[in-house]
Amino acid sequence: MTYHNTMITLDIKILEAIEAVNELETLRNKITLLRNALISANEMDFQTNEQAILLRKDVVLSEIEQILQAQTLERAKYYLARLKKGASQIKTNGINDLNLARWKELTVEGSSDYIVTDSLWTTEKKRVASGAHSAWYHGNFMPQIPAQMLRRYTKKGDWVLDPFMGSGTTLIECKRLGRNGFGIELNPEVIKEAWRLIQEEPNEQNVITEVCEGDSRNIALLPRLKQHGVEKVQLILMHPPYHDIIKFSANPNDLSNASNTETFLQLFGQIVDNVTPILQKERHLVLVIGDKYAKGEWIPLGFYCMQEIMQRNYCLKSIVVKNFEETRGKRNNKGLWQYRALMGGFYLFKHEYIMIFQKR
Ligand SMILES: C[S@@+](CC[C@H](N)C(=O)[O-])C[C@H]1O[C@@H](n2cnc3c(N)ncnc32)[C@H](O)[C@@H]1O
Incomplete structure (x- = not known):
């Protein structure tokens, strides 16, 4: 199943609650719950406010998979912090509206957001x-x-x-x-x-x-x-x-x-x-x-x-x-x-x- 072009938003509060956990197994369980909810989520289900950043569902799921694969609590938290940053931060180069905090999503060929970077x-x-x-x-x-x-x-x-x-x-x-x-x-x-x-x-x-x-x-x-x-x-x-x-x-x-x-x-x-x-x-x-x-x-x-x-x-x-x-x-x-x-x-x-x- 691919989720190309399906957009969602993530509630930062959910991510913060998971970040507060201090045991790897518990963190994995919470992330698994989040993953399952995301898989069945419809577009915008996770939207919390108008300022929320739209995220590509397939990219978010692959980042979540990375958290689940982490072997230590520190590593899992590192990936989690990165996901949180990407879901809450807008970073541009000043001359366009491309969110560089989510740059990976722009380089997925075939998606509607795809930005060509090759000559x-x-x-x-x-x-x-x-x-x-x-x-x-x-x-x-x-x-x-x-x-x-x-x-x-x-x-x-x-x-x-x-x-x-x-x-x-x-x-x-x-x-x-x-x-x-x-x-x-x-x-x-x-x-x-x-x-x-x-x-x-x-x-x-x-x-x-x-x-x-x-x-x-x-x-x-x-x-x-x-x-x-x-x-x-x-x-x-x-x-x-x-x-x-x-x-x-x-x-x-x-x-x-x-x-x-x-x-x-x-x-x-x-x-x-x-x-x-x-x-x-x-x-x-x-x-x-x-x-x-x-x-x-x-x-x-x-x-x-x-x-x-x-x-x-x-x-x-x-x-x-x-x-x-x-x-x-x-x-x-x-x-x-x-x-x-x-x-x-x-x-x-x-x-x-x-x-x-x-x-x-
Ligand atoms: C290659 S076409 C542009 C096609 C356009 N990009 C499009 O997608 O339809 C070049 C156009 O330049 C116009 N043109 C040629 N000399 C011009 C001039 N001195 N000033 C304004 N337009 C000119 C032509 O009439 C022609 O429509």
Whole structure:
């Protein structure tokens, strides 16, 4: 039996009463009773007040098992004290709401709280397309990307800017996770559909969602933020066109219409210049991008864009390499593409980058 994703709270008073016991056998008996009660407990059965910390049932049970296995009273009490601390203490790194006192729960793969800490992401599962998320927009990213970044680099109530909003994936995740979202998009048709989907997402955490039509190179951001009583955002998430791999519109200001790589980078740099002043100091900018081929050459767009950002007073925190699903066209012509790769001496793209920078 596994209890993945079942959450409970523990009454600290019960743990304190067990801690007062001075005989190993008695302590074990009391812990066994607690374990049995926990096994049959429904979610929230153990909740005592609104401030209680939610704990993962499977992790708590494994810690309880550790107490039962202890060979001495001192050891059992040591594990018990650790459980009590984790059940009563909230410890964060100051920029997110992740409880580091319960960090183990965040690293259990497959759970809904899972936080990726490795620089290699291999997502076998299909993208989450529930609720307002749908795959109507060619060139969108999987909601897991903004979800991970929001939980890692922001707190509830923080402000997040997405200057390449597209279908609004980031803003929908912002609503789900209780962050205020600010999206900019050049294409009015795309905004219309994105706004409809964003509105469909329930606003249970009462956040603000601001969407603007415009060119992210020169749209005035500060006045828009000031309307909501803020002057800074706590995270910028950028998912620009991978130059001309997908043409998003016929608009000459669209980065996917840049005539060459140099122009693309120039336009991209102008956007970084426009958004940087409203990012709070020491907070993060995330870039999601892939490379491309042109005339038989690998064009390292990701690294070129990385340089553009680093020239603007940011330090690089991480480069995550993430696999991506093949497009339907590529999947149907797999053999042909493999032949071309062998013939031309190149490798088929299977990855993109999530780069994380911190404003100095
Ligand atoms: C890769 S898509 C972003 C997709 C988005 N992450 C999603 O999940 O739907 C890039 C978007 O940037 C927009 N774009 C291109 N140039 C722009 C510019 N100068 N200002 C604002 N948006 C721009 C395109 O219209 C396109 O929708």
